[in-house]
Amino acid sequence: MIEMEKTLNLIEHSGDWGSFTTDVSGKLIDVSLDFCEHFSIDKRDWLGVSIHDVIQGSPGQKQKRVIFATLFGYSCLLRVTNKDHQKLYRVILRQEDLDHHEILSFMNAVDGEKMKKKIVKSNRYSFDEIVGESPVITHIKELAARIAASNSTVLLTGESGTGKELFAQAIHGLSTRKNHPFVAVNCAAIPEELFESEVFGYEGGAFSGAKKEGKPGKIELAQHGTLFLDEISELPYQAQGKFLRVLQEREVERLGGTGCKNVDIRIVAATNRDLKTLVQEGKFRQDLFYRLYVFDLKIPSLRQRKEDILPLAYYFIQYFNDRLGRDVKKIDATLQEWLLSQDWPGNVRELKALIERGMNIVDGNVLSMDALYISPSHYTNQLEKEHEPLHSLEEEVRKAEINAIQRALEEADGDRTKAAQKLNIHIASLYRKIAKYKLK
Numbered sequence: 001m002i003e004m005e006k007t008l009n010l011i012e013h014s015g016d017w018g019s020f021t022t023d024v025s026g027k028l029i030d031v032s033l034d035f036c037e038h039f040s041i042d043k044r045d046w047l048g049v050s051i052h053d054v055i056q057g058s059p060g061q062k063q064k065r066v067i068f069a070t071l072f073g074y075s076c077l078l079r080v081t082n083k084d085h086q087k088l089y090r091v092i093l094r095q096e097d098l099d100h101h102e103i104l105s106f107m108n109a110v111d112g113e114k115m116k117k118k119i120v121k122s123n124r125y126s127f128d129e130i131v132g133e134s135p136v137i138t139h140i141k142e143l144a145a146r147i148a149a150s151n152s153t154v155l156l157t158g159e160s161g162t163g164k165e166l167f168a169q170a171i172h173g174l175s176t177r178k179n180h181p182f183v184a185v186n187c188a189a190i191p192e193e194l195f196e197s198e199v200f201g202y203e204g205g206a207f208s209g210a211k212k213e214g215k216p217g218k219i220e221l222a223q224h225g226t227l228f229l230d231e232i233s234e235l236p237y238q239a240q241g242k243f244l245r246v247l248q249e250r251e252v253e254r255l256g257g258t259g260c261k262n263v264d265i266r267i268v269a270a271t272n273r274d275l276k277t278l279v280q281e282g283k284f285r286q287d288l289f290y291r292l293y294v295f296d297l298k299i300p301s302l303r304q305r306k307e308d309i310l311p312l313a314y315y316f317i318q319y320f321n322d323r324l325g326r327d328v329k330k331i332d333a334t335l336q337e338w339l340l341s342q343d344w345p346g347n348v349r350e351l352k353a354l355i356e357r358g359m360n361i362v363d364g365n366v367l368s369m370d371a372l373y374i375s376p377s378h379y380t381n382q383l384e385k386e387h388e389p390l391h392s393l394e395e396e397v398r399k400a401e402i403n404a405i406q407r408a409l410e411e412a413d414g415d416r417t418k419a420a421q422k423l424n425i426h427i428a429s430l431y432r433k434i435a436k437y438k439l440k
């Protein structure tokens with residue numbers, strides 16, 4: 001945003017560099033006097049000349065209202081207005097040494113509401129929002145901030161719920177790409193048969209049911225921004241080869257396409273599995289692994305940084321105070337002790353879910369053990385169950401699993417990603433269980 005403000009400032013303080021008009025065929029029919037002066041040209045030499053011989057810019061910008069182009073050797077920002085099949089090109093900025101990146105991000109910003117929304121979205125998280133002052137997390141935050149500035153591929157590893165996605169967003173938010181899209185692909189959540197068309201895109205008529213006009217893939221949508229490959233271990237094997245090409249050549253070919261497009265993207269990948277083992281088992285391509293393993297950022301589990309538990313708990317209390325209209329100020333001593341004694345296999349996500357549950361039940365402004373007990377409805381279920389005849393352990397486990405999955409899906413309004421998070425299991429594993437038990 002600062003960059004954009006800077007550019008806007010420059011434009012406000014820029015002088016008028018003049019303008020010229022083209023007719024329907026793109027030939028110059030008028031050139032203003034001040035334009036001729038500023039660019040040291042003679043109007044008579046240029047009337048009737050094609051616009052393509054005047055401006056050098058990318059033809060893809062044609063539909064835009066503000067374009068970036070080179071005019072007589074000068075980098076310029078021009079505003080284009082259509083009037084009765086004629087076009088008026090007004091030079092709003094001429095700056096020889098202006099950063100191209102700045103201009104491009106500004107152009108994208110003024111060129112569509114869509115892009116503006118993405119900018120806001122892409123600035124959602126910063127390192128300030130990653131709570132934790134323990135030496136381990138401080139060290140990781142510092143490392144992440146340092147690599148954020150570079151363009152290198154980052155691999156975030158760590159147990160489920162440690163904050164990998166949060167780090168990915170923060171890295172993007174601190175990079176020069178921050179005003180461009182942050183596009184997340186959850187490799188586990190896209191069914192294998194749709195994966196390639198979703199991620200690489202397709203040309204019109206690439207397969208039956210394809211949109212006539214084709215569709216850009218997530219890779220193209222992340223142009224100039226960051227592509228976040230979440231749960232990278234679940235990347236289908238075939239797509240791994242295609243991805244390798246994207247990483248090596250920085251170009252992408254749509255399904256059914258005949259040519260490649262250059263892509264300028266930064267890759268941040270995340271996994272809670274050990275990719276090295278998957279490579280050994282032949283499930284993950286070694287060459288891709290080495291491409292991703294450029295910078296490995298390991299997010300420590302919550303039990304490795306117990307000092308962060310209470311600050312996080314208080315942070316989530318504040319978070320839910322705001323959302324649930326509560327006014328909880330304190331965690332009582334017994335609960336504090338209990339929180340510190342836990343192992344937190346689901347890490348920060350588990351802690352957050354627990355606080356959320358307590359905040360829904362709590363009465364008053366102290367959070368204590370009472371508020372954290374399982375909800376009354378769950379409790380009666382337990383009582384009812386005690387009167388049912390006991391089955392084999394396998395059968396009991398099966399029933400309990402089905403019960404938990406159904407409840408999670410209900411509570412998440414059918415959103416499987418959220419349901420998996422609630423259950424603190426991998427989304428792929430949720431998909432497998434849904435299929436196994438033939439759940440709806």
Ligand SMILES: Nc1ncnc2c1ncn2[C@@H]1O[C@H](COP(=O)(O)OP(=O)(O)OP(=O)(O)O)[C@@H](O)[C@H]1O
Pocket residue numbers: 129130131132158159160161162163164165166167270271272312348349352
């Ligand atoms: N240090 C932190 N400060 C504040 N919130 C955090 C922190 N770490 C994690 N969270 C919160 O915990 C939840 C889980 O984090 P996130 O989704 O980033 O985990 P993850 O490592 O991607 O997990 P998974 O491997 O299961 O996908 C999110 O709601 C996130 O906002």
Ligand SMILES: [Mg+2]
Pocket residue numbers: 164165230270
């Ligand atoms: Mg995640």
